[in-house]
Amino acid sequence: MRAFRGFWLAALLLASFGAVAQRVEGDRAGAQGPYETEVSVNGQGETERNTGFARALSAVLARLSGIRAVAAQPGVGQELRRAKDYVKSYDYRQDEGVGPTGAPTFGTTLIVRFDQEQVDELIETVGLPVWPMPRPKPVLWLGIDDGKGPRLVGLSQSNVARTILNRAKERGYALGLPTGNAAEQATVGAIWRGDSAAVARASLRYSPPMQLIGKVYRSEGGWKADWTFVDNGKVLASWSATDSDARRLIATGADGAADALTKRYARRSPVGPPGSYPVTFAGIRSSNDYMRLAGYLDNLAIVRKITPLRATPDSVTFTLDLASGLEGFRRMADRDDVIVSTEDDSSLYRLR
Secondary structure (H helix, E strand, C coil): CHHHHHHHHHHHHCCCCCCCCCCCCCCCCCCCCCCEEEEEECCCCHHHHHHHHHHHHHHHHHHHHCCCCHHHCCCHHHHHCCHHHHEEEEEEEEEEEECCCCCEEEEEEEEEEECHHHHHHHHHHHCCEECCCCCCCCEEEEEEECCCCCEECCHHHHHHHHHHHHHHHHCCCCCECCCCCHHHHCCHHHHHHCCHHHHHHHCCCCCCCEEEEEEEEEECCEEEEEEEEEECCEEEEEEEEEECCHHHHHHHHHHHHHHHHHHHHCEECCCCCCEEEEEEEECCCCHHHHHHHHHHHHHCCCEEEEEEEEEECCEEEEEEEECCHHHHHHHHHHHHCCEEECCCCCCEEEEC
16 A cells, blocks of 8 residues: 555656646557457467467457456357357467566466457357447546545556556556646546536546546545446446455446446347247257257257257257347357258258
């Protein structure tokens, strides 16, 4: 905490209030492209690489959909296990740094580029929402009181807000900081009393008309943050968080803003609602055919449960509990080429 306080005060002393325009911290968010990301790995072996592919695909899906815990969404976990099938290319980078003791440290970063068409198809198939691009860049109005009175974090103190700016990048959008001139410093009073309308008025010179307003202060056992996200004058979300680490606590604001933006602007693909559907499969002439079909369905990412419904001499009907509807099921089935769908009936298939 002393290190954070010292850095914060030093940043304030070095502040230059003569800036006349907002620089958007995080303009580089997505500079690699939304379908590319980097993950740290322990080596370049196949097992470590495949694990890295799964983590990378999860990060890309979270960025594109706006869903924080995307790996827990129905159908996603199984596809992460075959993440290498979505990889277009990859590289490694060796990173050198300095450890706490001053000794050099070395790490390996896996840079993964995924196939856009395949990833988009996966998103549609499992019914994830899509957060459209380009995305807005809300203005971050952050006030911090370390015990000596609240101060606004302006452009010149951007390192104080580094964790939230970086977290926003990870979530696939950017946050901007106000210049922090003398007039804007007075806005910290509105932040402290929860006057989001006054903050929105102070933010009129910036675009878009979105504000992430944060009030960070000491509390029992550590720090507390009160957050409000405003879109065009309307409060979309308000929340609070506590943490013993101020920088980690500040980063939570980016997640709350991303969740609010996703809820408002993300749209799901038209693959049908999740639920239980009767689906008939023809061409079942032996127990081996039945077992092959059942095994295939059991491994499909969007099939949550299979219940036999009825059987004829050459067909079987299952009730399939699907994560994204019949259209999503058809897309995944057409990809694998194990069963063939009929053009006029999305609930009728033939085993190859």
